[in-house]
Amino acid sequence: MSIVIDGSLAFDTIETPEIRMEKIVGGSCAYSVLAASYFTDPKIVAVVGSDFPSEVIELFQSRGVDTRGLTIEKGKTFHWEGRYGHDPNQRTTIKTELNVFQDFKPELIPDYRNADIVFLGNIDPDIQEDIRLQLDSPKLVAMDTINLWINIKRDALLKVVRDVDMFFANDEEVKMLTGENNLITAGKKLLEMGPSFMIVKKGEHGALLLNKDFVFGTIAFPCENVVDPTGAGDSFGGGFLGYLDKVKSFDEKHLRRASVYGSVMASFTIEKFGIERLKSLTLEQIEQRYSEFSKLMSF
């Protein structure tokens, strides 16, 4: 099969209680394509400014990522600044500079249009919808988002939600979107709003996968040293969908395993700053952690 992944490529300035990292490479798409690249050869749709390091584009290519859908615009790359508290689940956005993203109107090249799986990673929901409308007959369209779009573009976001097959959102976001405190009820409400599959990402508490027939829960990998939680959710989505693209199946068994592979990729991401940990994993490391998840959850 084939998978197209959109999202942001960015410079992230990240502050944790320990350290401040200035303008390291990040963005939802950086995490999700790298995570997916361990399972398949994703095609990327994104825009960067002329200040974006060519080494990172070469890294993508070396990992099998199809970068023909990557636009390099004159101007500055998207910049996000955020701060984490002592509880790494608590994140505050300090600054969002859209820069070249401001006027991004992606036009998909023909063989991108007939992708089997499309991951509308976290960006402006209008761009997500724009991409969705260019697709031929995808087998599975998934999306992710963040609280920013729920706050400032709720209607546009819900319009995309209505027409996708799978929605990744974190616990805060599903509560915001539904007004429900109970995550199961919130997840089910979102299933009624469009998607057939709902994934509630819960950070240190793992993730829930819901559809009308079953619920599957994974715990999070027990990580004691969370260096940088940025991109954990994007890596989850990239790993999840990359695995599905590899096994060419959407049956329940594979969806459950996709959840675990998503958790595996997220657990690596948070061990180092930015995309550092996703640059050079081995398949053995990934399979080993997958089997550690088996041990963590079997009884």
Add this chain to the structure above:
Amino acid sequence: MSIVIDGSLAFDTIETPEIRMEKIVGGSCAYSVLAASYFTDPKIVAVVGSDFPSEVIELFQSRGVDTRGLTIEKGKTFHWEGRYGHDPNQRTTIKTELNVFQDFKPELIPDYRNADIVFLGNIDPDIQEDIRLQLDSPKLVAMDTINLWINIKRDALLKVVRDVDMFFANDEEVKMLTGENNLITAGKKLLEMGPSFMIVKKGEHGALLLNKDFVFGTIAFPCENVVDPTGAGDSFGGGFLGYLDKVKSFDEKHLRRASVYGSVMASFTIEKFGIERLKSLTLEQIEQRYSEFSKLMSF
């Protein structure tokens, strides 16, 4: 084997956003002995006032609970009043009237002293320590607590923690006791403070079981209608230890399963107010939910 369970028997006044329930029967011991009674015949150590309904004592007896360790004092039964927010994980204690608990000095009868498993359920840590010191040579001593004792009797509490084999505490409590936000780190720190096994109860996010050799995580049963979360943790402990008493084993396989049976019993408790749901479950219902947990977590 045999199991002794102490804790409070109480009247609880419970306010949720929907309803206020005045002085219904509760207390840590009510939940834990009833939960355990589906696996074994627990021996109870507790005190009530003369206002405590004899029907509840008869209920315990009809479920095989040995009530010789139950003291009935002149005076009023312990009374707790609490309020839950829209998020049932958030509880505020409004009132705690110790009443007959004030001067409770339990003296264990001889065949209680040589119990194999002892569950020092949530009460004043001085009483927990008092009971612990009366034990002959228990195979496993477990304890539970609440934030109240961490706030007002921290040293006494830590003294008990030092000498037990297993400690049940919720996520808030392990953070309070260790000053650590990371639950794995907090759990491991507590392992260094005495117990061989640490169980971190996380409400809607399930539970973690840690010892020096392994970590096991369960998700929570997906319950959409949490009527009353009171006693969920006590039911978890009672189910967990009752199961171990039944299978007469503390090996890893059984500890993992005990975690799931604990989660099963907690999931029933929250479906109705007070001890209502624990009064008349069938073993079939318990086994069925256990196998639902298998489906929820298998991949």
